[in-house]
Amino acid sequence: MARITFQRLEDHSTLFWGLLGLHALIVALGLGAAYYMEHHGHVVTGMNNAVVWGMPHVFAVFLIVSASGALNVASISSVFNKLAYKPFARLSGILAIALLVGGLIVLVLDLGRPDRLTVAMTTYNFKSIFAWNIYLYIGFIAIVGVYLFTMMDRGVSQTPTATRTVGWLAFGWRLALTTGTGSIFGFLVAREAFDSAIMAPLFIAASFLYGLAFTVLVLFTMCRETRQMLMGEEMIQSFRGLMIVFSFALLYFTAVKHLTSLYASEHHGVEAFILRDGGIYTALFWIGHVLVGNILPIAILAFGSGEARPFSERQAMTIASVLALMGGLAFMYVTIIGGQAYPLNLFPGMETSSSFLDGEVARYAPSLPEVMLGVAGISIAMLVVGIAIKVLPFLPRGESVTA
Amino acid sequence: MIAKADEANGGCGAGCSCATRASDAGEATATTRTVEGADPVDVGRRWFMKAATAFSTTVIAPGVTLMAFAESDPAIARPADQPVSSKHRFGLLIDLAKCPSGCSDCVTACSTENGWKLNGRPETDAQWIRKLTVTNRKDGSSFSLPMMCQHCADPPCVDVCPTGASFKRADGIVLVDKHICIGCRYCMMACPYKARSFIHEPLEDQKPHAPRGKGCVESCTMCVHRVDAGGTPACVEACAKAGHSAMIFGDLNDPASEIAKRVATYRTTRIRDDLGTDPGVYYQNL
Ligand code: SF4
Ligand code: SF4
Numbered sequence: 001m002a003r004i005t006f007q008r009l010e011d012h013s014t015l016f017w018g019l020l021g022l023h024a025l026i027v028a029l030g031l032g033a034a035y036y037m038e039h040h041g042h043v044v045t046g047m048n049n050a051v052v053w054g055m056p057h058v059f060a061v062f063l064i065v066s067a068s069g070a071l072n073v074a075s076i077s078s079v080f081n082k083l084a085y086k087p088f089a090r091l092s093g094i095l096a097i098a099l100l101v102g103g104l105i106v107l108v109l110d111l112g113r114p115d116r117l118t119v120a121m122t123t124y125n126f127k128s129i130f131a132w133n134i135y136l137y138i139g140f141i142a143i144v145g146v147y148l149f150t151m152m153d154r155g156v157s158q159t160p161t162a163t164r165t166v167g168w169l170a171f172g173w174r175l176a177l178t179t180g181t182g183s184i185f186g187f188l189v190a191r192e193a194f195d196s197a198i199m200a201p202l203f204i205a206a207s208f209l210y211g212l213a214f215t216v217l218v219l220f221t222m223c224r225e226t227r228q229m230l231m232g233e234e235m236i237q238s239f240r241g242l243m244i245v246f247s248f249a250l251l252y253f254t255a256v257k258h259l260t261s262l263y264a265s266e267h268h269g270v271e272a273f274i275l276r277d278g279g280i281y282t283a284l285f286w287i288g289h290v291l292v293g294n295i296l297p298i299a300i301l302a303f304g305s306g307e308a309r310p311f312s313e314r315q316a317m318t319i320a321s322v323l324a325l326m327g328g329l330a331f332m333y334v335t336i337i338g339g340q341a342y343p344l345n346l347f348p349g350m351e352t353s354s355s356f357l358d359g360e361v362a363r364y365a366p367s368l369p370e371v372m373l374g375v376a377g378i379s380i381a382m383l384v385v386g387i388a389i390k391v392l393p394f395l396p397r398g399e400s401v402t403a
Numbered sequence: 404m405i406a407k408a409d410e411a412n413g414g415c416g417a418g419c420s421c422a423t424r425a426s427d428a429g430e431a432t433a434t435t436r437t438v439e440g441a442d443p444v445d446v447g448r449r450w451f452m453k454a455a456t457a458f459s460t461t462v463i464a465p466g467v468t469l470m471a472f473a474e475s476d477p478a479i480a481r482p483a484d485q486p487v488s489s490k491h492r493f494g495l496l497i498d499l500a501k502c503p504s505g506c507s508d509c510v511t512a513c514s515t516e517n518g519w520k521l522n523g524r525p526e527t528d529a530q531w532i533r534k535l536t537v538t539n540r541k542d543g544s545s546f547s548l549p550m551m552c553q554h555c556a557d558p559p560c561v562d563v564c565p566t567g568a569s570f571k572r573a574d575g576i577v578l579v580d581k582h583i584c585i586g587c588r589y590c591m592m593a594c595p596y597k598a599r600s601f602i603h604e605p606l607e608d609q610k611p612h613a614p615r616g617k618g619c620v621e622s623c624t625m626c627v628h629r630v631d632a633g634g635t636p637a638c639v640e641a642c643a644k645a646g647h648s649a650m651i652f653g654d655l656n657d658p659a660s661e662i663a664k665r666v667a668t669y670r671t672t673r674i675r676d677d678l679g680t681d682p683g684v685y686y687q688n689l
Contacts, residue, residue: 043603112588113619120566187563190559340592346550352537355525358533
C-alpha cells in the first residue's frame, strides 16, 4: 500500500457552508431552547415527576453511545493492526470526541441547575455511577485527544508503538465508557425495565452500529465535498460487512435481554408493556428499533445493492446508515422513556392509585424546546467535525486509498 | 447566561436567606451534616443548617428553641452546635387499622408545614406525602396508606447522586442538600417509592425552614427542623390532632421508645423491603 497522506478541507462548496450554517442555526435554536427551559422550569417540557428523563436524554445517551462506537475504525486500525482502516483513523477519533461533546452538552443543559456545572465537576459521590461516568467521559476525550496526537504529530507518529499503546488504552476506555453508560440504567433496582446486567453489552452492541453509521455518513459527505474517492470499493465492502455484523449483534442482545427478562415472572408486566401493550413504545420497539433500525438495514446491505439491484453500494450504505440511526433514536426512546412510563411496582400483585398518579402508565409528550435541545446535540457534533477537518488534516487523500 | 444573581452571592437560588447568612450558619452548625460512617464534615453551606440557625437565632432566641414545639422531647432535641448522632435511627410507624381512607390530614399538614402545594398539574406538582389506595386485583378489597420518603437505611437515591446532594444523616433522615443538587433527577430514577419530586416551576412563598428551589429535587424531610428541635413531624402531629393517632415517630434504636417496642411486638411491614433498601417507615396491619 502506498504511503497514506492526509489533507485539510481547503476549498469548500456551497454545500459545505450550507451544512455548517444549518448546524450553527440548529445549535443556536437549541441553546435558546435550553435557556427557555431553564428560565421557565421544566414545566415547559413534557418531562414530569414520573418520566424524569425525556427527549434530551434520548439524544444525549444516543450520542454518547455513538461516540464510543465511532472510535471503532481507529481501534481496528491500530489495535487490530488493519492497515486498510488507517486512513480513516483520524476522522474516527475526532468524530468520537465530537459526538461525545455533543451528547454531554445536551445532558448538562438539561440539568435542573445547569449553572451548577462547577459543582458537578468538583463535588463527587464516588458511589455514584453517574460520577464515574463523568470521569469516563473526560478521560475518553483526553485519551482520544492523545491518540490523535500520536497519529498526527510528525515525530510521534513515526513510532508506531506509541499509537498502538494509546490505541489499546482508548479501546479499553471506550468499552468501559459504554459499559458505564449502560450501567446508569442497569443498576436501577426500582425500574424493572432496566434492572439487568445485559444493559451494558446491549449498549456496546448498539454503540458499534451507531458509531459506524455516523462514520460512514460523514465519510460519504466528505467524498462529495472533496470530490475524491476517499474510500475504495474494498473499504466499502468491509464497512458493509461490519455493519451487518453489528446489526445482528444488536438484534441478538436485544433478544437476549427480553428473553431473560421474560424468564423471570416478576418482569412479565414490563415485558408485556414494551413488547405488546405499550402503544407508542411497542410500535417504536418493533417498527423503529427492530425493523427500521436493524432488519431493513441488514436487508438493504445484503440484498439491495449490486447489479440489477435498486441501489449502488454507496446508496445502500447511506440509506442503511440513516435507517440505523433513526432506529437508534427509537431504541433509546423505548429504553429510556418506555422504561420510566411503566409504573413503579410498590405493591406487587396489587393495583395502586393516588393523586400522584401511582400505578398509571406515565404520560409523556415531548415538547418542542426539549426536542430542539436534543437535535442541537447532533448539530454540535457535526459542527465540531466540520471545523476540525478544516483546521487540521483529518481526512485522507483520495488517491492514497485507491493506490 | 444562566447564572442566578443569588447564586453569585453563594445563595441556593431557593429564595432562602442563606446567601447573607452563609458564614454564621457555617459557624454555628459546622458539623450538622454527619453522614453515617463518615467523619463530621464541614458543611458551612448546607441549607438545613442555615435553616436551623435561622430558626434558633432569629425566629426564636437561643435556648428557647426547645420550647417551640409542644411535644418537644429533650432526649431527641439536638442543640445546633452538636453533631447529628448515629445513636438514633429516626423512623415512623403507621398503623393502617387507625388510618381511615377518607382522611388526608397528614398530607395537608405536611403541605402547610413545608410550603408545597398542588397547582392542579398532578404530573409536575411536588408531593412530599400522598395517600395511596391499594386494591387487591383478586377480590377488589382495598385500603389506603400515607406514602412518603421511606428514609431508607440503604437509600438508592443517595447511592446514585453524582454530587452527594442526596445524603443520609447519621440519624437516618434522608435529605437533599439544595445547594449542591444539580437537578439531574438520577435519584428520582433510583427511588423505588416515587418519593421524590422535581421542581418544575418557579416557586414563591417558601417557608424559611424548608427552602426549595426550581430545578432541584426534594422529598419528605421527616420535618428535620422540628426533629432537631425535639419535636415530631407535622404529619404525625396532625394525625394525633385528628384523633386517629395512626402515626408514631421515634427512635428505632432506642428500645425504650414506643416505636421500637411496637416494631418488636407486632408484625409490621415495610414496603418493597425485598429491594434491600431497609426503609425507616414501618406499616402495621397492612
Ligand atoms: S424512599 Fe426514595 S427518596 Fe426516600 S430514602 Fe428511600 S430511595 Fe431515597
Ligand atoms: S437531582 Fe440532585 S439530589 Fe437527585 S441525584 Fe441529581 S444532584 Fe443528587
